[in-house]
């Protein structure tokens with residue numbers, strides 16, 4: 003999220019919800035502030051969605067598009083923007099790279115072609131584009147309707163490009179407001195609960211491991227022995243350079259010899275496809291089968307392909323579930339041993355900070371001590387580390403600090419969670435986390451009443467700091483950055499240009515901002531590169547002392563000495579550079595976003611014109627099918643109906659927590675799907691009757707048909723918050739005594755179609771196909 007909800011409320015003149023149903027999913031966050039923006043500023047609210055949602059019911063304009071066609075829709079907007087000269091020519095010339103290619107692609111997307119592909123009306127596209135492009139500032143909000151597709155990552159890029167082209171980036175009331183899902187989902191991403199990077203997006207290269215080892219106070223050469231390592235000599239001799247899908251990522255390995263790999267530098271299995279590592283039925287890249295699954299805080303039945311998950315759970319050596327509620331993955335299998343359920347306490351029984359969708363941190367105090375035999379999450383991890391002999395190394399980082407520009411051990415005991423917070427601040431330089439110390443965050447908690455909820459600005463004891471120190475918060479004096487990429491305010495108030503992350507030039511074009519683009523108050527004029535040990539003297543025109551030279555880290559994000567940050571503060575510049583935003587991601591399969599039909603498309607006539615990607619030999623640790631799946635046959639003949647996900651106000655995620663509440667459960671006592679009466683009539687299914695939903699992979703679920711005009715007759719939508727019934731079979735008897743929730747039902751993820759985003763591997767939850775049958 004580049005901006006924040008208070009900013010949207012105070013400054014936005016148009017608010018687009020695209021692929022977000024905030025009235026249901028974020029009523030207090032996104033929705034309330036949007037409605038207030040309308041009250042305060044007469045802001046217009048527009049919804050672009052395949053379904054007439056509750057958010058749409060509150061909107062000034064609703065445009066219905068077919069699931070999976072957002073790229074076509076946005077190019078249609080760009081087509082009109084360029085044609086009418088509504089683009090921000092200064093931003094394009096001085097702060098962007100690759101917009102010419104976008105302009106070229108946009109030429110193809112005439113209103114006529116957009117209407118053909120997306121199903122919207124030409125007049126809707128035209129009138130909405132005029133409103134969005136000519137009213138400033140305009141903001142857009144997206145969520146899962148954008149990301150949960152095989153083209154999810156391209157979807158997010160084209161929306162960012164739209165805002166760049168219109169000059170809405172870095173402006174109050176503008177930006178891209180991605181309404182993140184769970185409580186602390188931004189924080190958990192920052193903390194690297196991901197298979198492809200160390201915390202704070204450092205990646206997995208050895209430079210990242212070395213940075214962490216330093217911050218943890220452990221020896222790198224010793225540490226890497228925990229991984230299977232091949233010798234460099236061996237690698238260079240037989241190794242082959244294989245291009246990964248992420249930035250600058252290359253693996254050296256002998257493809258024929260899985261033992262000969264440096265596993266620490268390679269992505270693990272993703273949550274979406276870990277089961278492939280157990281079943282090994284498709285190509286996987288690992289030295290053996292996955293044998294143990296440890297689950298701590300994710301529902302699993304909320305993931306796609308529950309029948310595959312079921313098979314995998316059957317085959318595992320061991321499944322561990324460490325959670326406050328019984329995770330229903332534990333009852334998928336009827337195995338009698340090898341499943342361990344560890345009771346973990348809830349957030350109310352623990353302390354620490356969470357990070358909100360706008361990058362603000364919030365400290366939370368323990369309300370009560372953990373009840374019964376439950377333990378806090380970190381305690382479970384500590385016991386694990388003790389058992390496996392690395393407890394000392396695990397906790398050492400909490401007893402270190404920077405003394406005279408070097409990391410040193412400063413005490414022999416740690417205080418949880420304060421010292422963990424300070425360790426995260428010290429190590430997390432890449433997102434500007436250095437200023438987010440426990441002391442400051444606790445002070446913010448004590449001063450809630452002293453912050454303005456609209457500007458986030460503090461007064462009194464928190465004078466001139468933004469609430470929760472939204473990152474980047476470069477150092478311990480920095481106030482945090484409420485709006486990303488705002489160059490009109492100085493460094494010390496949270497200003498910044500675009501980050502220089504992808505080199506100095508590409509195809510002979512400088513990637514730095516034009517000389518006319520200077521951060522307010524900065525002593526360095528125009529664009530400049532990210533600051534490193536090698537360039538600091540030249541860029542800043544200074545000479546470092548010998549002591550500074552020995553202590554300085556290799557770059558701004560790996561400099562425990564703090565030298566780079568200190569010098570940058572003196573010059574009023576951000577350490578990460580002042581660059582151009584790139585519209586071309588040259589490492590990706592689609593350097594500029596392209597519309598590609600879903601793997602199972604209801605429009606066979608468009609598959610040839612807009613085919614999906616080539617099959618992917620490897621992403622994370624597995625192969626994925628794309629074109630071979632898409633063109634196997636015209637799936638829509640047998641499965642004519644599009645299927646997408648729906649969220650419910652009373653249930654959340656895998657739904658176990660709420661379904662164990664009598665009152666919440668009673669609101670939706672059964673699993674169901676919303677079906678247009680016309681579609682249901684074709685199959686003779688009455689309102690409230692049971693029906694089967696069949697999926698292309700041969701799976702089926704039995705759910706209640708609920709008539710709804712919110713969906714058109716070509717599509718249905720269904721909630722994903724149930725489990726406990728599998729393809730018509732009731733699994734009630736498998737719940738340990740006293741753990742069965744008030745309601746159980748089929749998981750929609752039993753019929754979620756095959757399909758994964760080419761970069762992130764998120765599942766295609768929103769544009770699959772199905773067939774209905776009266777039960």
Ligand SMILES: Nc1nc2c(c(=O)[nH]1)N[C@H]1C(S)=C(S)[C@@H](COP(=O)(O)OP(=O)(O)OC[C@H]3O[C@@H](n4cnc5c(=O)[nH]c(N)nc54)[C@H](O)[C@@H]3O)O[C@H]1N2
Pocket residue numbers: 020021022023024026027028050051052053055067068069070071072144145146147148182183184646647648649650651652653654655768769
């Ligand atoms: N009560 C409740 N609140 C929740 C949750 C919950 O389970 N229950 N979950 C939380 C979580 S984890 C998250 S991530 C957020 C998610 O928040 P949202 O993403 O707002 O929730 P969804 O209902 O998935 O909304 C996605 C919208 O995208 C639409 N859509 C589907 N396909 C497409 C498409 O191709 N293009 C476009 N433009 N739209 C499409 C859907 O019809 C739907 O209206 O909600 C959070 N809040």
Ligand SMILES: Nc1nc2c(c(=O)[nH]1)N[C@H]1C(S)=C(S)[C@@H](COP(=O)(O)OP(=O)(O)OC[C@H]3O[C@@H](n4cnc5c(=O)[nH]c(N)nc54)[C@H](O)[C@@H]3O)O[C@H]1N2
Pocket residue numbers: 146150183184298299300301302303304305306324325326327328329346347348349379647648654655656657658659722750751754767
């Ligand atoms: N078909 C379909 N599938 C989807 C989606 C969709 O739109 N459609 N949305 C996807 C999205 S965006 C998401 S985020 C996921 C959400 O799905 P999940 O990640 O499964 O979400 P929850 O059910 O909230 O899972 C939280 C789990 O954590 C446990 N828990 C709660 N608090 C704590 C704690 O303090 N410590 C520990 N250790 N455990 C705790 C709970 O018992 C619960 O089992 O679902 C995804 N799946």
Ligand SMILES: [Mo]
Pocket residue numbers: 182183184187
């Ligand atoms: Mo989510």
